Amino acid sequence: MVSGCAPSAAPQLDDREPQFFTRAEWRFVNAWVDRLIPPDATGPGAIEAGVPGFIDLQLAGPYGAGAYWYMSGPFHPDAPATLGYQHPHTPRALYRQAIAGLDADVRRRHGKAFAALSPDARDAYLKLVEADGVGLEGVSASAFFDLAWRNTREGYFSDPIHGGNRGMAAWRMVGFPGARADFTDWMDKPGAPYPLGPVSIGGRKFG
Amino acid sequence: MSPRPKPVDAVIIGYGWTGAIMAKTLTDAGLSVVALERGPMRDTSPDFSYPQVADELRHGIRGEYWQPLARETVTIRHRLDQEAVPYRQYGSFVLGNGVGGAGTHWNGQQWRASPEDLRFRSHVLERYGAQAIGPDMTIQDYPVTFEELEPHFDHFEKVAGVSGRAGNLRGTLMPGGNPFEGPRSDAFPNPPVADIESSIRFARAARELGYNAFPMPAANASRAYTNPYGVRMGPCNLCGFCERFGCFLYSKASPQTTILPILKHRTNLEVRPNAQVTRILLDSDGKRAVGAAYVDEKGDLIEQRADLVILSAFQMHNVRLLLLSGIGEPYDPATGKGVVGKNYAYQMVSSVSAYFDKDVHLNPFIGAGAGGQQVIDDFNSDHFDHTGLGFIGGSLIFAGATGARPIEQMNLPPDAPRWGAGWKAAAAAHYGHSMSVATMGAVMSYRDAYLDLDPTYRDALGQPLLRMTFNWHENEYRLAAHANAKARSIVEAMKPKSIGVNLIKPGENYDVRRYQSTHTTGGAIMGADPATSVINRYSQSWDVPNLFVMGASAFPQNLGYNPTGLLAGLAYFSAAEIRDRYLKAPGPLVDA
Numbered sequence: 001m002v003s004g005c006a007p008s009a010a011p012q013l014d015d016r017e018p019q020f021f022t023r024a025e026w027r028f029v030n031a032w033v034d035r036l037i038p039p040d041a042t043g044p045g046a047i048e049a050g051v052p053g054f055i056d057l058q059l060a061g062p063y064g065a066g067a068y069w070y071m072s073g074p075f076h077p078d079a080p081a082t083l084g085y086q087h088p089h090t091p092r093a094l095y096r097q098a099i100a101g102l103d104a105d106v107r108r109r110h111g112k113a114f115a116a117l118s119p120d121a122r123d124a125y126l127k128l129v130e131a132d133g134v135g136l137e138g139v140s141a142s143a144f145f146d147l148a149w150r151n152t153r154e155g156y157f158s159d160p161i162h163g164g165n166r167g168m169a170a171w172r173m174v175g176f177p178g179a180r181a182d183f184t185d186w187m188d189k190p191g192a193p194y195p196l197g198p199v200s201i202g203g204r205k206f207g
Numbered sequence: 208m209s210p211r212p213k214p215v216d217a218v219i220i221g222y223g224w225t226g227a228i229m230a231k232t233l234t235d236a237g238l239s240v241v242a243l244e245r246g247p248m249r250d251t252s253p254d255f256s257y258p259q260v261a262d263e264l265r266h267g268i269r270g271e272y273w274q275p276l277a278r279e280t281v282t283i284r285h286r287l288d289q290e291a292v293p294y295r296q297y298g299s300f301v302l303g304n305g306v307g308g309a310g311t312h313w314n315g316q317q318w319r320a321s322p323e324d325l326r327f328r329s330h331v332l333e334r335y336g337a338q339a340i341g342p343d344m345t346i347q348d349y350p351v352t353f354e355e356l357e358p359h360f361d362h363f364e365k366v367a368g369v370s371g372r373a374g375n376l377r378g379t380l381m382p383g384g385n386p387f388e389g390p391r392s393d394a395f396p397n398p399p400v401a402d403i404e405s406s407i408r409f410a411r412a413a414r415e416l417g418y419n420a421f422p423m424p425a426a427n428a429s430r431a432y433t434n435p436y437g438v439r440m441g442p443c444n445l446c447g448f449c450e451r452f453g454c455f456l457y458s459k460a461s462p463q464t465t466i467l468p469i470l471k472h473r474t475n476l477e478v479r480p481n482a483q484v485t486r487i488l489l490d491s492d493g494k495r496a497v498g499a500a501y502v503d504e505k506g507d508l509i510e511q512r513a514d515l516v517i518l519s520a521f522q523m524h525n526v527r528l529l530l531l532s533g534i535g536e537p538y539d540p541a542t543g544k545g546v547v548g549k550n551y552a553y554q555m556v557s558s559v560s561a562y563f564d565k566d567v568h569l570n571p572f573i574g575a576g577a578g579g580q581q582v583i584d585d586f587n588s589d590h591f592d593h594t595g596l597g598f599i600g601g602s603l604i605f606a607g608a609t610g611a612r613p614i615e616q617m618n619l620p621p622d623a624p625r626w627g628a629g630w631k632a633a634a635a636a637h638y639g640h641s642m643s644v645a646t647m648g649a650v651m652s653y654r655d656a657y658l659d660l661d662p663t664y665r666d667a668l669g670q671p672l673l674r675m676t677f678n679w680h681e682n683e684y685r686l687a688a689h690a691n692a693k694a695r696s697i698v699e700a701m702k703p704k705s706i707g708v709n710l711i712k713p714g715e716n717y718d719v720r721r722y723q724s725t726h727t728t729g730g731a732i733m734g735a736d737p738a739t740s741v742i743n744r745y746s747q748s749w750d751v752p753n754l755f756v757m758g759a760s761a762f763p764q765n766l767g768y769n770p771t772g773l774l775a776g777l778a779y780f781s782a783a784e785i786r787d788r789y790l791k792a793p794g795p796l797v798d799a
C-alpha cells in the first residue's frame with residue numbers, strides 16, 4: 001500500500017460470477033458482508049469465506065423465491081415484532097428493493113455508492129440501518145439487515161457444499177469438526193481436547 | 208366425482224409416533240388398515256444417510272424434513288382483541304411431515320409424567336387449597352392414573368430402547384436415578400449413554416448443592432439392542448446431528464427404527480404417503496365417522512371409507528381437523544363453553560450459560576438429542592413445596608450439548624458484539640468453551656389460551672388455517688424465574704469465567720421468533736366429562752365413538768416434561784382397550 005493513502009475502500013470481490021445479483025448489487029453485497037464479518041488475524045472474513053456467492057446461490061434458488069416461507073396475504077408489517085416476519089417480500093425481493101433503496105440513500109448522504117465508502121463509514125452505516133435509522137420506500141431496511149446477517153452466518157458456517165465456508169476455514173477457526181458425525185473414539189475422553197479438524201460432505205478432510 | 212378406494216376396517220390419519228403405535232396394534236388384531244400420511248415416504252436409507260444428513264443448513268435451518276410452511280401454517284396472536292398473523296418462518300416450534308412425523312427429528316428426551324401431574328387439579332387443591340388456582344386457570348385432572356399407564360410407559364421405553372438409570376424400582380429408591388419418578392415396574396432397557404463434559408460439570412455442581420442429578424432418559428440407544436418387536440438398534444455415537452435430523456445409525460428411536468420395519472410386509476396394512484387429509488367424513492346425523500377425505504399427489508380428492516378412524520396428525524393438526532370436520536363443539540372463550548380448541552398450552556423455557564477459559568475443552572459438538580445429558584427433577588411438578596412461591600407446577604433443569612451446530616447454536620456472552628470483528632473474536636474464543644443449563648417448565652391452561660379456525664388466512668388447498676391465541680401468564684413468569692435462579696446457582700457453582708442469563712421477564716410477550724420447544728399441547732383434551740373434554744380416558748371422541756384422537760392434544764395442561772413418553776403411553780393404553788373391548792362391541796367405552 002502506498003503510504004499516505006487511505007486504506008483501499010472497496011474490498012476485493014468474491015471471485016464468482018453472480019447468478020442473481022446485478023453487478024451493482026454484487027458490489028453492494030460484497031461490501032456489506034465484508035463489514036458483518038471483516039477479515040483479520042482471527043479468521044476469514046465473509047468474502048474470503050465465500051459468503052457473497054453463498055447468498056447469491058440461495059437467492060437464485062427456491063429459498064430466494066420464498067419457497068420456505070408462508071407468503072400469502074394480507075400482510076401486517078406493523079404487527080408486534082414478537083409475532084415474527086410479516087413483510088410481503090420474499091428474500092429476493094427484500095434484497096433487491098432494500099439494496100436499491102440503501103445505495104440511493106448512501107449516494108444522497110455521501111455522494112458515492114455504499115461499496116466506495118471507507119470501512120469505518122460502512123460500519124457506521126450498518127449500525128444506522130440495524131437501529132432502524134434508515135427509512136426506505138416500501139421495504140424495511142432493518143428487516144434486510146436481519147436477513148442479511150442471518151444469511152451471512154449461514155454462508156460462513158454451513159457445509160461448503162452450499163457455496164460458502166470456503167476451505168472450511170470458519171469451522172477451523174472455532175474448532176467445529178463439520179460433518180464428522182462420529183465420536184465413538186472420544187466418548188470416553190470427556191474434557192480432552194479433540195484432535196481432529198473438520199470434514200465436509202464432499203469428503204474434504206483436515207486431520 | 209372422486210374415486211373411492213376399497214373400504215377398510217380402520218383408517219389412520221398421520222403416520223408419526225402415535226400413528227405407528229396404532230397401526231401395529233390394529234394390524235395385530237387382524238384389521239385391514241390404511242394409513243394416510245400427507246408427507247413423503249421416509250426411511251433411514253436413503254433419507255437419513257451419511258454424509259448428506261450431516262448438513263446443518265439443509266436440515267437444521269431450512270428444515271427439509273419439516274412441514275412446508277409455504278403450504279400450511281398457523282396464525283398466532285397474544286390476545287383475544289388482536290388480529291392473528293401467520294407464523295411465516297420457523298422459530299418457536301417445528302412441525303413434522305412425512306412418514307415418521309416429528310418422531311424422526313425429535314431429540315429423544317424420554318419422560319413419563321409424575322403421578323401427581325395426572326391428577327393435577329385435585330393434587331393442588333388438596334395440598335395448597337383453592338386459592339392456589341388462579342381464577343382464569345382451567346386446569347383439570349387426567350381421567351387416568353399413573354398406575355394404569357405405567358405398564359404402557361414401560362412398554363414404550365422397551366420399544367424405543369430408552370437408555371437411562373431407574374430411580375424408583377417398584378418402590379425402592381435406586382442410587383443415581385431420579386428419586387422423584389413414580390414407581391416403575393422395570394428398569395430402563397439400556398444403561399445411560401456416556402456423559403459428555405458439560406453434563407459432568409453440571410452434575411457435579413448440582414450434587415454439591417444437594418440436588419439429585421441423573422442421566423437424561425434418552426431414546427438414543429447406548430448399545431446394540433433388540434426391542435420387543437425384534438427390531439434392532441445400533442449404539443449412538445453422539446454424532447451431533449440428532450434433533451432436527453434423522454439418525455443415520457439406527458440409534459435414535461423413531462417409528463422407522465422401532466415399529467415400521469415389522470409392519471412393512473403386513474398385507475393388511477397400506478401406507479399412502481402424499482395424502483393430505485382435509486376432513487373426517489361423518490354419516491348424516493354426524494354421530495359416526497365413515498372415513499376420511501384426502502387430496503393425493505395429483506390433487507385428486509379421494510374418500511377412504513372405514514369403520515374406525517384414528518386421528519394421529521400431531522397436536523395442532525388434530526385440533527384443526529376436528530374443527531374442519533365439525534366434530535365436537537368449538538370452544539368459545541367468551542362463555543367458556545365448548546371444548547374443541549380449549550386449553551392450548553406450551554412450555555416456558557429459560558437458560559443460564561457458562562463461559563469458561565480456553566483451557567476448558569467442552570467439545571460441545573459431541574452430543575445427542577438426549578443421551579449424554581444430565582438433569583435434575585428436584586424443581587419439577589410438585590416435587591418441592593410451593594407454599595408462598597405464588598405459582599404451581601415446575602421445570603426440568605438440565606445440561607449437555609446437542610451438537611453445537613454453529614449456525615443455530617453459537618453460544619456467545621451477552622456482551623459480545625452482535626456482528627463485526629468483535630463478534631468473530633467472541634465466536635472464536637467461546638465456541639468450544641461455553642455451555643448452558645436449560646430449564647423447561649410447565650404452562651397451565653387458561654380461559655384465554657385456545658385454538659380455533661382463522662377467519663382470514665388459508666392453506667394451499669384453500670382451507671382455513673388454525674389460529675392460536677396464546678400468551679404467558681403470571682404463573683409462568685414466576686415459575687421460570689424460580690427455575691432460572693436454581694439453574695444460576697448451579698452454574699455459579701461450576702465457577703465459569705462469566706455467566707449469561709436468558710429469561711422471559713414479567714410482561715414480555717410470547718416471542719415466536721426464537722425456538723423454544725415443539726411441546727405444544729391441548730385443544731382436544733381428555734377428561735371425565737363431555738362438557739369439559741373432547742375425548743374420554745381411552746382417547747375416544749365423546750361425540751363420535753368410532754373416532755380416537757392421539758397425541759399431546761389430549762393434555763389438559765402442560766407439564767415440565769417432554770410429551771412423547773406420556774402421549775405414547777396414552778396411545779398404548781387406548782390401543783389395548785380398542786383391542787380388548789372396542790373391537791368386540793364397538794360403541795362408547797365410557798358412558799357419558
Ligand SMILES: Cc1cc2nc3c(=O)[nH]c(=O)nc-3n(C[C@H](O)[C@H](O)[C@H](O)COP(=O)(O)OP(=O)(O)OC[C@H]3O[C@@H](n4cnc5c(N)ncnc54)[C@H](O)[C@@H]3O)c2cc1C
Binds near residue numbers: 316
Ligand atoms: C425438534 C423437535 C424435538 C423434539 N424433541 C422431543 C423430545 O426430546 N422429547 C419428546 O418427548 N418430544 C419431543 N418432540 C416432540 C415429538 O416429536 C412429538 O411429541 C411426537 O412426534 C408426537 O407424535 P404424534 O404421533 O402426535 O405426531 P407426529 O410424530 O408428528 O406425527 C404426525 C404425522 O401426521 C401427519 N399429518 C399431519 N396433518 C396431516 C393431514 N392433514 N393428513 C395426513 N397426515 C397428516 C404429519 O405429517 C406427521 O407425519 C420434539 C419435536 C421436535 C420437532
Ligand code: SF4
Binds near residue numbers: 446
Ligand atoms: S446423536 Fe446418536 S441417536 Fe442422535 S442422530 Fe446421532 S447417532 Fe443417532
